[in-house]
Amino acid sequence: MATLASISVPGFSWSLEGFVLLGLVGLLTIAASIFFLSRKSFDSQLPPGPTGWPIIGNLHQLGAKNPHLILWEMSKKYGPVMRLWLGSHPLVVVSSAQAAGEFVKVQDKIWAGRPPSIAGEVFSYNYRNIVWAAYDNYWRHVRKICSMELFTPKRLETFRAPRTEELSQMIKTMFQDGEKGEAVNLEVKLGHLASNSITRMLLNERFFDTDTAGEKDSHRFKELIFNVFSISLTPLIGDFIPWLKWVTTMSGFKAKIKKARAEIDSFLQTFLELKKSKLLKQQTQKKPPSSGTNEEHDGQRQFDQSAEEDFVDVLMAQPSEDGTGHLPEDSVKAVIQDMLLAGTDNSSLTVEWGLAELLRNPIVMKKLQNELDTVIGKDRIVMETDLPNLPYLQAVTKEVFRLHPTTPLGIPHESMEATTVLGFKFPTKTRLFLNLYAIQRDPMMWERPLEFDPERFIKNPEIDVRGKHLQLMPFGTGRRVCPGAPLAVVFVQMGLARLTHSFDFTLPQGEDPTKLDMTETFGLSTPRLHPLCVHPKPRLPKNLYL
């Protein structure tokens, strides 16, 4: 007698696996049909966009490489407000300043959410950071700490000396490499500069390009950061198709994310323990015998009084969200990680792109060097206090930010409720990309948009990069605008000023700089496909380099 496990029909053997497979195909077909029908009902109210496949939507069209370029091309066909599907999530891509204003100015609050992600959740200690935190009271609390305590003009001034020291150290090693006739890889040099400048501010330590006793730590730290970067870059199917989240777990990737988190956590925890023991020591040394005051409060005062406060010190002294204690350690570590990831490559790559543009445009380079020679002279180095007196440098920097936004699609936003924008209806949890790259090259807003021409900002000096003018917003705009922008702008201006004041540059193998390849590649920020390598030739007296 035939059993369910083995029913034979001519030419086909029905086994249990066959039934399971048939069942799965059936289920998938039903799921796909439901999915397709529900998507169609949404689609009629959403903006135009390319047709997607069932289940994966338009994921296959974005590819792994430079999605901002693919989306820019698509927007030329579908318009400045375009709809795609990231698996089961609707996505709206905005590619003009005018349309961007409707989303992130007029409806800023509605679109201030962030989509959750598997790696983001683990790395951020369950969204205790800023970048991936939902728009809620916790986010408001840590953002307030950022603007009132961390990125204040006074605090940034405190770290001016270490920033200058790091920059001078880089210029010195470039000078020495130049003397040996060695080409300098600027991606590496500037990467170390940005990382050391940030870690000195955050942790009062330098980890990169160091030959001191801390070299082992430095290697470990670099590995950890690299690991977090590469994991964060891996697209995970469960982020786009929630019912396939188990694939990330089954494939062992979730365990990999947790391992990387545990490693960086133990590294950062060591710093926190050091700080705590330092604080304890200060308290026992300075506390009057019977103060009768609250110990935690005393601790806060001790932090406030310290002359060498770094960001960890400041964060550890902040109140928790409910005001009953101090900011929890997980929050301190999550915020520090944000700064490490968001604050290093973005800044260093912008300087590298900037120098590449200057090499391709020798007239602009000459004009910039003339300004530096006139305002600074050749018998001293450029200082941060000189920056307001260098209008052409400021125009050059804006033009670099315009053509090379290193976060070209910003960081995705998400709608927190259903809403209507420009007549299109968006369901709650629609994801939003601002294509900053397309906006900043929009021919409706910019004359000769693809040309590197700082003069446009000499003519319109009021256009700024910090989110007020939507045709130029490399740091985003509105509630979620980048809190590190003041620091990044100084870093880029100083990087370009010191490099071009200190050196003339030639390219290896006599390559013609005006033909420099400007192809981008894919990364958490947007690096050059070919890192910029140069031979530096000093322009200043030798004593200014050593």
Ligand code: HEM
């Ligand atoms: C050239 C350098 C930089 C660029 C181009 C850049 C760009 C951006 C952009 C486009 C966003 C997203 C804004 C939005 O969601 O609309 C952002 C957010 C953020 N950036 Fe930056 N950034 C840079 C440097 C920095 C630095 C130096 C830090 C800190 C040390 C930093 C920390 C952050 C943080 C914490 C957020 C998340 C803000 C939030 O979600 O509320 N960034 N940045």
